[in-house]
Structures are given as C-alpha cells and as structure tokens.
Amino acid sequence: xxxxxxxxxxPRRLTAxxxxxxxxxxxxxxxxxxxxxxxxxTSLKPMDEIRLGNILxxxxxxxxxxxxxxWSSACTGLECNGISVGFWNSVRILIPSVIxxxxxxxxxxxxxxxxxxxxxxxxxxxxLLGAFIPYQVFLYPLVRIFSTTGIxxxxxxxxxxxxxxxxPTMTLLFRNYYTGLxxxxxxxxxxxxxxxxTIFFRVMxxxxxxxxxxxxxxxxxxxxxxxxxxxxxxxxxxLPMTVQLNNIVHSTQGERAYNxxxxxxxxxxxxxxxVYFVSGRWFVRGIAAGAVKG
Amino acid sequence: xxxxSIPNAVATSERPAKSRRIxxxxxxxxxxxxxxxxxxxxxxxxxxxxxxxxxxxxxxxLPKLDWVGFAQYSRLFMNDRFLVSAENILIxxxxxxxxxxxxxxxxxxxxxxxxxxxxxFRTIFLYPYSMSFVVTGVAWxxxxxxxxxxxxxxxxxxxxxxxxxxxxxxQMAIYTIVIAGLWHGAGLTMAILLAGLRGVDAELWKASRIxxxxxxxxxxxxxxxxxxxxxxxxxxxxxxxxxxLYDLVVAMTLGGPGIATExxxxxxxxxxxxxxxxxxxxxxxxxxxxxxVAILAPWVYAKxxxxxxxxx
Numbered sequence: 012x013x014x015x016x017x018x019x020x021x022p023r024r025l026t027a028x029x030x031x032x033x034x035x036x037x038x039x040x041x042x043x044x045x046x047x048x049x050x051x052x053t054s055l056k057p058m059d060e061i062r063l064g065n066i067l068x069x070x071x072x073x074x075x076x077x078x079x080x081x082w083s084s085a086c087t088g089l090e091c092n093g094i095s096v097g098f099w100n101s102v103r104i105l106i107p108s109v110i111x112x113x114x115x116x117x118x119x120x121x122x123x124x125x126x127x128x129x130x131x132x133x134x135x136x137x138x139l140l141g142a143f144i145p146y147q148v149f150l151y152p153l154v155r156i157f158s159t160t161g162i163x164x165x166x167x168x169x170x171x172x173x174x175x176x177x178x179p180t181m182t183l184l185f186r187n188y189y190t191g192l193x194x195x196x197x198x199x200x201x202x203x204x205x206x207x208x209t210i211f212f213r214v215m216x217x218x219x220x221x222x223x224x225x226x227x228x229x230x231x232x233x234x235x236x237x238x239x240x241x242x243x244x245x246x247x248x249x250l251p252m253t254v255q256l257n258n259i260v261h262s263t264q265g266e267r268a269y270n271x272x273x274x275x276x277x278x279x280x281x282x283x284x285x286v287y288f289v290s291g292r293w294f295v296r297g298i299a300a301g302a303v304k305g
Numbered sequence: 306x307x308x309x310s311i312p313n314a315v316a317t318s319e320r321p322a323k324s325r326r327i328x329x330x331x332x333x334x335x336x337x338x339x340x341x342x343x344x345x346x347x348x349x350x351x352x353x354x355x356x357x358x359x360x361x362x363x364x365x366x367l368p369k370l371d372w373v374g375f376a377q378y379s380r381l382f383m384n385d386r387f388l389v390s391a392e393n394i395l396i397x398x399x400x401x402x403x404x405x406x407x408x409x410x411x412x413x414x415x416x417x418x419x420x421x422x423x424x425x426f427r428t429i430f431l432y433p434y435s436m437s438f439v440v441t442g443v444a445w446x447x448x449x450x451x452x453x454x455x456x457x458x459x460x461x462x463x464x465x466x467x468x469x470x471x472x473x474x475x476q477m478a479i480y481t482i483v484i485a486g487l488w489h490g491a492g493l494t495m496a497i498l499l500a501g502l503r504g505v506d507a508e509l510w511k512a513s514r515i516x517x518x519x520x521x522x523x524x525x526x527x528x529x530x531x532x533x534x535x536x537x538x539x540x541x542x543x544x545x546x547x548x549x550l551y552d553l554v555v556a557m558t559l560g561g562p563g564i565a566t567e568x569x570x571x572x573x574x575x576x577x578x579x580x581x582x583x584x585x586x587x588x589x590x591x592x593x594x595x596x597x598v599a600i601l602a603p604w605v606y607a608k609x610x611x612x613x614x615x616x617x
Binding site for chain 2: 039045103207257
C-alpha cells in the first residue's frame with residue numbers, strides 16, 4: 012500500500028491502491044449524484060410509470076407534462092398557479108436584497124478597514140457574533156417592530172430582513188478585502204484631498220470587482236435558498252419559491268403527483284445550480300471566505 | 306485570520322497634532338456606519354434582550370410584560386415535545402458533525418491523491434451545498450419513501466423481504482434527516498479540509514517517504530494535527546448549522562411521524578406563530594441562545610482572547 016504517492020508527478024500505474032482510491036471516489040460520487048438523478052428522471056415520467064417502474068430507470072415515455080404543470084398549474088393550498096408565482100416572487104426579493112446588502116457590506120467594510128471610527132471594533136465584534144445566533148432569537152420582536160411600523164408582510168419587509176441578516180458576512184468579506192489592499196493607495200488618495208465618499212467611489216469600488224462577484228454568489232444562493240425569513244416576513248402575496256415548493260409538496264390532496272413535485276423541486280434548485288456550475292472556483296472561494304467568519 | 310486589531314495600523318502617526326481636523330474628516334465614515342450601528346443596537350442586541358425578557362412572562366397570543374420567574378422554563382423542561390426535540394438535536398448534532406468531518410476528511414484525502422478528473426469529483430461532492438434544505442428534504446423524502454422509493458427498488462431486484470421504512474418509523478426517522486444533512490453538508494467540510502491539505506509542506510511528504518512511513522500513518526499522525534485549525538472552523542460552522550436545523554425537517558418529515566423528528570428551532574417557530582404561546586416559544590429560543598453561546602465561548606476564547614492576552 013505504500014506505493015500510493017500523494018504528491019509529485021510520478022508515472023501513475025494502476026496498482027491495487029489506486030483502484031481502491033477510484034472505487035471509493037466513484038462510490039461517493041454515486042451517493043452524491045443519486046438524488047439529483049432520481050429527481051430528474053422522476054420529473055420526466057408519467058405517474059403510471061412511476062407507480063410500476065424502477066425509480067432509477069430512464070423514462071420509457073419521456074414527457075415534459077410534469078414540468079409544465081409544476082410551472083403553471085400546481086396547487087399550493089387553494090391557488091393553482093404553479094411554482095412560477097414563487098419564482099417571480101423570489102426574483103423580486105432577490106434583486107434588491109442582493110444589491111442593497113452588497114452595497115451595505117462594501118460601505119461598512121471600507122469604513123471599518125480604512126477609517127478609524129471610535130467603537131468600530133466593538134461594532135464589528137458584535138456584528139460577527141450576531142452571525143452565529145439562531146434566527147429564532149430575533150424573529151418575534153422583529154415581527155412586532157415591523158407590524159408596528161406597518162410594513163410587516165410586504166416585499167419591503169423581507170428585503171430589509173435579508174439586508175439586516177446579510178450584514179455580518181458581507182461586512183466581513185469587504186473589510187478583509189480592503190484591509191488586504193496596499194495602504195499607500197489610500198494614503199495617496201487622502202493626500203490628494205479625497206474625502207470619504209470620493210475615495211470610496213473613485214478608488215475602492217473600481218478595485219472591488221472580485222469581492223463583488225464573490226459576495227453576489229454568496230447572497231444569490233443564500234437568499235434564493237432562504238425559507239424561514241420568507242415564511243415569516245414576506246406575507247402571502249410574496250412567498251418565495253422555497254416556501255411555495257414546500258406548500259406544493261405538502262398540501263396536495265388525494266394522491267401525490269410525484270413527477271410534478273420533482274419537477275417543482277428541480278425548478279426551485281435551478282438558479283443555485285446554475286450559479287454553482289457557472290461560477291465554479293468562485294463559488295468555493297465564496298464559501299471559503301464566508302466560512303472564515305470570525 | 307488575526308484581523309480584529311488591524312484598523313489600529315492605519316493613520317496612527319497623524320493622531321496627536323491634528324486630531325480635531327481629522328475628527329471632522331472622519332465624520333462621513335462615522336455617519337456611514339451609523340445605520341449598521343442602529344441595526345446592531347435594535348436588532349442584534351435589542352431583539353435578543355426582548356426575547357429573553359418575554360421568556361420570563363406569561364404571554365400567550367399577545368406579549369405581556371409581567372414576571373413569572375422561571376415558570377416557563379420549568380414547563381419547557383417538562384414538555385414532551387421539547388424533550389424529544391432536545392434529544393433529536395443531540396443525536397443529529399453528534400452524527401451529523403462527526404459524519405461530515407469523517408466523510409469530508411476521507412473525500413479530501415482521496416481527492417488529494419493526484420487523481421484524474423479531480424475537478425469533476427470536487428464539483429460533484431460540493432453541488433448539494435448550493436441547493437436549499439427544502440430541495441434536499443423533498444428529494445430525500447421521495448427517495449426514501451417506503452412505497453415507491455429505495456425499498457421498492459431493492460424488492461424489485463428480488464430481495465422480497467427487504468425493509469427500509471426509516472422515514473415512517475418513529476425510532477429511525479431522525480436518522481434519515483442525518484443522511485440528508487450529510488449529503489448536503491459533507492462537501493463543504495471537504496472543501497475546507499482540502500484547502501488545508503493543499504497547504505501542507507511538500508517537504509513533509511518527501512521526508513516521510515524517505516523514512517518509509519506508511520501514507521495512512523502520515524495522514525493520521527502528522528497531517529491531521531496540522532489541519533486542526535480547519536477542523537475546528539468546520540466543526541464550529543457545522544455546530545451552528547445544527548442549532549439552526551429547521552427547513553430540512555419541515556420539508557422532509559414535518560416533525561413526524563408523530564413528534565419523532567421535532568427539533569428545537571421548529572418548536573420555537575410553532576409556539577411563536579401557530580400555537581400562540583409566545584412565552585414558551587421565547588423560553589425555548591433562549592435555551593437555544595444559551596446553547597450557542599456555550600458552543601462558541603470556548604472557541605472565541607481560544608482564538609481571540611487568550612492569544613491577545615499574551616505579551617507580544
């Protein structure tokens with residue numbers, strides 16, 4: 012077994028050890044791909060075939076009916092307008108939330124890393140700890156605050172909530188990024204008479220593209236996948252896709268249409284999957300950056 | 306990662322002579338931080354204290370501000386549903402964290418063996434992490450349902466007496482949630498640990514090869530201790546995720562069969578928004594808060610407070 016060489020570029024021979032390595036990796040890969048495969052094939056089958064056939068098999072009578080039904084006429088409780096309603100709600104929640112939370116994170120990170128403001132470290136410390144507190148601790152008082160101000164159960168409400176709870180990670184990302192830039196850049200801009208906002212918009216923001224991409228990946232997947240905030244704050248008119256998917260799956264009366272459920276699930280997973288496969292290494296970088304919280 | 310005190314390095318030399326002028330130019334920076342400061346004060350601190358305060362009242366449908374001492378807490382720890390929730394989160398936590406660490410470490414080590422198509426494997430192991438818990442829960446519920454899922458598949462292959470009914474079995478249902486959780490989260494642990502493995506000095510491998518130490522031994526006795534910071538970070542992240550466990554259970558089992566897969570976060574949500582028992586819900590939320598603080602405190606202490614206490 013000692014012939015397995017972990018590093019360096021020796022010619023690779025197919026020893027027992029290497030076969031073992033590939034066997035393990037391929038088994039693991041099967042475990043990870045199986046649910047996705049089952050979702051896809053189930054969504055493409057008619058119900059008869061699902062009841063009688065093999066769950067793993069490729070559909071004999073390939074049909075996209077379930078996808079059409081899931082998109083436009085699946086029922087969530089009493090309404091039967093499909094998951095498309097949730098999709099557009101999620102889009103309307105996503106776009107402003109992502110833009111605003113990235114903007115807030117960039118401004119905070121810039122002010123915290125390059126300007127000495129009294130109490131800033133304390134502020135940052137509390138913010139970071141806040142990222143670890145379970146949301147259940149904040150929910151009820153927040154609901155009260157929002158209903159007193161009259162914006163509870165609205166698009167504005169859910170957007171504000173996403174911005175608030177995106178603050179810790181976004182601030183951390185941009186703070187670390189700006190701290191890593193050469194300080195001379197900032198000093199030179201100061202000597203040239205640049206003020207807080209001038210330096211931010213003319214010097215820092217143009218250099219922030221990589222961090223903005225990472226932050227956008229994190230926020231798009233995070234906000235799209237959110238369930239608990241959408242459920243609590245968005246209100247019936249604005250329920251995001253995750254909540255609608257859960258309603259479709261759990262509230263169908265009579266026999267469950269598994270193909271429609273799976274098509275709806277695939278539709279709900281599509282946006283994050285596309286982000287993941289398109290962004291590749293950037294996604295890993297985003298997770299790594301977010302994972303070093305604190 | 307030692308970032309907490311970096312702003313001090315900026316502009317310290319300008320301070321004594323022109324402090325008034327600088328205060329004026331710093332005003333926009335302070336103003337820019339003001340909204341965040343307000344949010345921290347009102348939401349992160351204010352709402353948290355409010356929740357703790359409510360847990361000492363007799364509030365039901367509407368919040369009251371009376372004082373009943375620890376009455377809600379003693380009710381909470383007599384409540385079957387809460388006790389089941391606490392037990393479940395303990396089972397889930399232990400199995401999910403150790404499972405993610407072991408599986409994540411194995412995946413990272415095997416990927417690190419100079420394999421072909423490394424990128425493909427990495428992509429496959431991590432993609433579940435990009436999807437929501439609701440999607441994860443619905444997918445696994447379908448695969449594990451006894452009627453048409455895995456059980457039928459194996460029976461159709463000829464094993465007529467094969468039984469796999471964990472999803473609808475009171476004793477076993479919580480373990481199906483662990484499986485779905487592992488599927489979702491193991492890739493993240495792999496990504497964190499793989500980054501650590503890539504940072505291990507190549508000299509170490511040469512030296513151990515010359516000494517003829519078996520590879521598995523090097524991983525276990527030398528590399529794993531080197532990866533300690535990554536393991537700790539991953540553990541803390543996973544542990545915080547465990548406390549927040551909610552969507553996965555709602556999507557997969559709705560807490561059932563019966564109350565077999567109830568978890569604390571769901572207990573809080575149900576009591577706050579459906580069962581109109583605010584005081585009991587906030588008491589459970591406070592218990593969750595204390596648990597998180599108990600998990601985090603040693604970590605924060607070891608990472609930030611102890612190192613800073615040492616003379617530089």
